[in-house]
Amino acid sequence: MPAMAPSAAAGFRQQARRRWVRADFITFLGWLSPVAAVSLWLAYGGASGFGSFAAATTSIGIVAGLISMDLVLLMLLLAARIPFIDNTLGHDRAMKIHKSLGKPALYLLLAHGLFIAIGYGAAEGLDPISESVSLWVNVPDMWLAYISTLLFVAVVVTSLVAVRRRFPYEFWYAVHLLTYAAVATSLPHQFSVGGLFAQGTWQRWYWLALCMATGSALLYNRVLEPIFATFRHQVTVSRVVRISKDVFSIEMTGLHLDELSGSGGRFFFWRFLAPGFWWQPHPFSLSAEPIPATATTPGKLRITVRILGEGTARLARLKPGTKVAIEGPYGMFSTAARSRKHVVMIGAGIGITPLRALLESTPFEPGDATVLLRGHDENELFLGQEIMAIAEARGVTLYHLTGPRSPKSGSWLPHSAQQAGFTLASYAPHIAEADVYVCGPAGWAGKVIDDVKAAGVPTEQLHYERFDW
């Protein structure tokens, strides 16, 4: 078991400070990028384009288009799984920001088309619709821009929560891949028609550089790096172990697993290279710290999976020897997120399993860690026995919170505990001075987080990752 150096607590505070400086830096750059886009446009005489109705409308359209493009590139960067962003914001928060930019980017894109059609039309004495047709027919590359707009609409609409729920994950994923086509078809008209990114201007170089950087980041982090990792670690399924009716662990062997040490609790996208499986990546957290190979035994990795649908049910039938392509590790569910000496972990159902891995690896003194496990009954505290063993070995305060949920109040605690007057403070009195890791179903976790915040835990100390898409 890892022992904690005396300076570990101070180290955690410093680590958290550095992380927040990085977060500020990313926020700073993120906000500055649309400003830079507008500024460059101004630098090439943009401000003089408001002389007439036609010019002013066109100018508004241009600015809307520039900011929209900038937001799309930001969204791609946030989804590129760049280690610097992942280590700072975490995959979960990066994706949350990614999602929040989707609608603004689309609205600006539509405004861009509309204002340009009105502005150009006014300059030529055409109504916006005739102007749009004329642009489509007469101006090279413009038909691609129209297709791009349609693709963007499709991508954003299928990502709306209400729409997304009606379709399987695979459908959403396939449509989302069209983003690349949408961006690709939008580029030609930007560089050829507008005159905005004209040859020999800084603006052209700025946008070229931005597009190239985004493209490279995506290519490296989402394609090349996973391929390297897959070849380097040679992960292979060794066996599938049933834990309960609908939960099983997949145990795998691999090479060079010492390089993945400390990633217990973090997640990978796993792609099982067998007929019918290979095309679908599954996000699962490690449910144990990776075990490096010894002279006699191979290195080991383990994930624990609950059957939630047809896709996960089929994983239980994976054959030993199946090769696995990996992308990861991702997320902040690790020691890298620690900011305090004390740690509190609260998990429910399958969400207990990443906590099991984290509890094994993250440093703390005996007595400084508290673990709350919630389930309908003891059988639902998956890996509960293993957590018990770690708790005994490392001096962890462990609570099993089992029993039916409260019928009315909507508490995250079991009905019995709530009736008896127990609250979060009963189990973790010093929670305000601890790092709090929460993992479980979204509805339940939401209630826990409300309670944790009410107990005076600042956002910096709260670590939560959603596992729905």
Next chain:
Amino acid sequence: MRTRAAVATALASVGILIAGWQSGAHVSETGAATSTSLSSTGSSGTTSGGSTSGTGSSGTASGGSSSSGTTSSGTSTATSGSYDGSSVQTRYGTVQVQVTVQGGKITEVKALQLTDAENRSAQISAYAAPVLRSEVLQAQSANVQTVGGATITSDAYLTSLQAALDAAHF
């Protein structure tokens, strides 16, 4: 820290916008100068040998091509002389070129009018026109590539040129 980031972002944003705006104001001035010099060359008449036209200021927005060059012979083969192309309207302004044909070759292409609706357009014209001119002289036809970032100006330029070449029976 959140406040610090917000303040830094706000200050930097304002600074960058002012910097962009200021250098944009500077560009506007030079842009205006460029467009002036363009129009002055436009009205200075033809230079290359052969018959002169001196109709550089023909700003008539006629749809068809008007040949103002003195044709030395009435044959249907390419005739030496200067020919004005049609005036092509674009959303950035009017484009009209004049071509000089001598001995069956395009010897000069001159822009009589170029897009100048805004300073930005004048700037684009200022770099696109020389590029197009040299491409045309090399290719000896209006069938050349448009200039990146100046598609509309290029198209208008080449349309006007084609009209002039048609008039010259080139």
